[in-house]
Amino acid sequence: MTADTHPDLPAPNSEATIGFIGAGNMASAIIAGLISANWPAHKIYASNPSLPKLERLTQKFNIKTTQSNQALAEQVDILVLAVKPQKLADVCSQIKSVDLSHKLIISVAAGWPIQRIEQNLQQQLAVVRTMPNTPAFVGEGASGLFANSRVNQQQKRITETIFNAIGTTSWIAAEAQMDTVTAIAGSSPAYFFLMMESMITAAVQAGMSEKTAFELITQAMKGAATLAQSTPNKSLEQLRKEVTSPGGTTAAAIASFKSNEFEDIVRKAVDASIQRGKELGQLN
Numbered sequence: 001m002t003a004d005t006h007p008d009l010p011a012p013n014s015e016a017t018i019g020f021i022g023a024g025n026m027a028s029a030i031i032a033g034l035i036s037a038n039w040p041a042h043k044i045y046a047s048n049p050s051l052p053k054l055e056r057l058t059q060k061f062n063i064k065t066t067q068s069n070q071a072l073a074e075q076v077d078i079l080v081l082a083v084k085p086q087k088l089a090d091v092c093s094q095i096k097s098v099d100l101s102h103k104l105i106i107s108v109a110a111g112w113p114i115q116r117i118e119q120n121l122q123q124q125l126a127v128v129r130t131m132p133n134t135p136a137f138v139g140e141g142a143s144g145l146f147a148n149s150r151v152n153q154q155q156k157r158i159t160e161t162i163f164n165a166i167g168t169t170s171w172i173a174a175e176a177q178m179d180t181v182t183a184i185a186g187s188s189p190a191y192f193f194l195m196m197e198s199m200i201t202a203a204v205q206a207g208m209s210e211k212t213a214f215e216l217i218t219q220a221m222k223g224a225a226t227l228a229q230s231t232p233n234k235s236l237e238q239l240r241k242e243v244t245s246p247g248g249t250t251a252a253a254i255a256s257f258k259s260n261e262f263e264d265i266v267r268k269a270v271d272a273s274i275q276r277g278k279e280l281g282q283l284n
């Protein structure tokens with residue numbers, strides 16, 4: 001897997017229309033990113049069963065909306081499936097009569113293999129399966145992308161443009177690795193939140209105000225990630241050792257982590273997430 005960061009977004013394909021089935025949190029985040037990246041609003045569509053979400057999107061971004069998934073699927077060149085996994089079978093049965101063979105299908109639905117999407121749509125299609133994460137809501141997402149063999153280079157580039165609008169993108173070599181993407185990127189903001197919550201609890205117990213602890217800890221985590229990304233010539237181990245003077249305060253904390261088998265705790269958690277992803281994939 002290679003991280004592929006594009007600070008300068010390529011110009012969106014001004015000819016392409018993009019439509020989102022499901023106008024919830026993830027669709028709204030991607031639409032906001034596309035608008036910021038100068039994708040023409042009149043080439044963005046969204047469909048949703050209830051009106052309020054569509055009205056909000058129209059008011060905020062002036063995009064086109066409809067309550068008909070079928071009308072949207074007929075209209076657009078790029079179709080983003082942005083409903084909860086348990087709703088995807090219904091959506092597929094509503095749009096399967098539309099000829100989707102010349103369109104790019106992008107799924108953000110967790111746990112749905114591409115083959116199952118094609119089976120439900122009863123067509124062989126160019127499909128990209130993606131797994132973004134919640135930092136996408138502030139333009140700092142990390143999205144894993146997997147394309148089937150029918151997706152061409154231009155469609156890959158346009159997928160990168162779309163997901164680079166909400167953060168960074170990494171192409172995944174094998175679809176089976178999407179469960180790992182979920183475990184280390186889709187779910188991992190929660191692990192980092194847990195780490196920060198635990199550190200705030202410790203700081204408050206040591207007498208610090210929660211507000212000050214929050215400010216220091218969130219900035220330290222953000223700063224550590226930025227430092228790691230901006231010094232690719234140094235390994236994470238090297239960066240860690242640079243903070244860790246022998247016999248010092250950091251060394252005491254690291255020794256405590258190690259004696260409590262921190263690495264084993266993390267490995268087991270990631271394995272548990274991968275395993276659960278596989279189970280959910282079979283249930284869908």
Ligand SMILES: NC(=O)c1ccc[n+]([C@@H]2O[C@H](COP(=O)([O-])OP(=O)(O)OC[C@H]3O[C@@H](n4cnc5c(N)ncnc54)[C@H](OP(=O)(O)O)[C@@H]3O)[C@@H](O)[C@H]2O)c1
Pocket residue numbers: 021022023024025026027047048049050053069082083084085087090091108109110131132133134186
């Ligand atoms: N949020 C994340 O962090 C995240 C990360 C990675 C992937 N994803 C994936 O992104 C997808 C969407 O997640 P989300 O967080 O955006 O969920 P969400 O906020 O609940 O949005 C889903 C939207 O789909 C609409 N919907 C339900 N049935 C529909 C139908 N038959 N046709 C069209 N629209 C329909 C819902 O409308 P109503 O509310 O009116 O029913 C809702 O607006 C999920 O598959 C999830 O696995 C989410």
